Amino acid sequence: MRGLHVATQRKRLPPLNTIAAFEASARLMSFTRAAEELHLSQGAVSRQIQVLEERMGVPLFNRRHKEIQLTRAGLIFQQAIAQSLNSIRRAVTMIETLDTSTVTIAASNAMASFWLMPAIIDFRSQYPDIDIRVLASNSPVDPWQEPVDLAIRYGDGHWPNLTKVKLFEEEIFPVCAASYQREHNIESIQDLLKCELIELDSGISEFNSWDVWFERTGFQPGVLHKNITVSNYDLVYRAACSGKGVALAWAYGIPHDARETLLVRPLDISIKTGLFEYIIYAENEELSAPARTFLEWLIDFAKRSLWT
The missing domain is CATH 3.40.190.10 (Periplasmic binding protein-like II)
Incomplete structure (x- = not known):
């Protein structure tokens, strides 16, 4: 029965071409403009939307003369698709950098300017083949959500699903x-x-x-x-x-x-x-060889860089 339940759940996913037609129509608020973007006829897009609505059992658009509007169900579906597309874009960005020599690290503006940049200059003198990209932001960066290999975060270290390495108190x-x-x-x-x-x-x-x-x-x-x-x-x-x-x-x-x-x-x-400054990265994620080299080097640099 469990296998049957899983198969049923998979079957309920609408055809991807109908989702594409819906996403374009909802974003552009026009079946005609969606058809132009997808290189289809306006009739084909309308039929795909109709198939999707029949499959889901609710209308997704209110159709008025020469204009369309999302229904409540349509708005919910649009938001879900937008979130999924953002996740896919982040994943693509991360995958594209997996096999490169570039390491991306996030840090606060002050940390990036006063500690990280001098560290990077020193690091690059020893590892010129490893490129470092810095994302400076005072908003905490989640390595699970952003395309970064490492991040420096300030606090008590009570953050789930992250591997944490103390730099300094x-x-x-x-x-x-x-x-x-x-x-x-x-x-x-x-x-x-x-x-x-x-x-x-x-x-x-x-x-x-x-x-x-x-x-x-x-x-x-x-x-x-x-x-x-x-x-x-x-x-x-x-x-x-x-x-x-x-x-x-x-x-x-x-x-x-x-x-x-x-x-x-x-x-x-x-x-x-x-409180401490930590280097964090996604738990159970394998760091690239350049990222691992940079991480180990930063830990050593932290021991040498404190003003005592």
């Missing part, structure tokens, strides 16, 4: 220009209250905030006066390098060539948030 500390440290004689956490504080207001993490940072250190500063508030980490970095004040930085978020030259750590005080 989040550690945050103050930084400023060396000249600013000398001018303000920063020797204790209390001295920060006399400084211009540069605040990152990105909405990505609560730990961007000076209020939260002071709280996590156990220091009670009272009301803070933040002189500069910006919306992305690049502006924070530029303001700090220009001697405009003290900023919060991440142990992996300052380029090597800026450490102790453009920026210094005025205090040996930091907090660890318990």
Whole structure:
């Protein structure tokens, strides 16, 4: 009986040519224009739609003089087909890159700019035959849904159906220009209250905030006066390098060539948030040889790149 049930379910799938006729007609809202796109006669498209409606037992279009409109059932079917076509397009894109030397990795804008790009430059000097494509986005990227081999994601690691590799734990500390440290004689956490504080207001993490940072250190500063508030980490970095004040930085978020030259750590005080940056990829999916090489290299690079 189980085999009979499966066969019945398969039989209920409408003929693919009727689905193609429906998709074109629903997208173009015209049987005539659908026929032109499919290189069929208008009558042939109308018949295919009729066969589909008879097969499904409901009308999919309301037919009016020289125009058509989707019924409720037609709208449901159109949405399902659109989702299926998007999945097919993503699959085609991923399949086309399976046997190439290109590795695609996704990361947040700040991570891509301040950590990943220096890593890629170093990697390419050793592996010039492996091309790296970066997808920079502050929206979390799902390797199951997007055509990426790897992604760097920030958080607690509680994400199903993904393989997760820890890169580094989040550690945050103050930084400023060396000249600013000398001018303000920063020797204790209390001295920060006399400084211009540069605040990152990105909405990505609560730990961007000076209020939260002071709280996590156990220091009670009272009301803070933040002189500069910006919306992305690049502006924070530029303001700090220009001697405009003290900023919060991440142990992996300052380029090597800026450490102790453009920026210094005025205090040996930091907090660890318990959150991590992970490299993730689709669980049970076999990585290509170039992607595996790049992954292993990034793990090693992460160990060498923290500002401690």
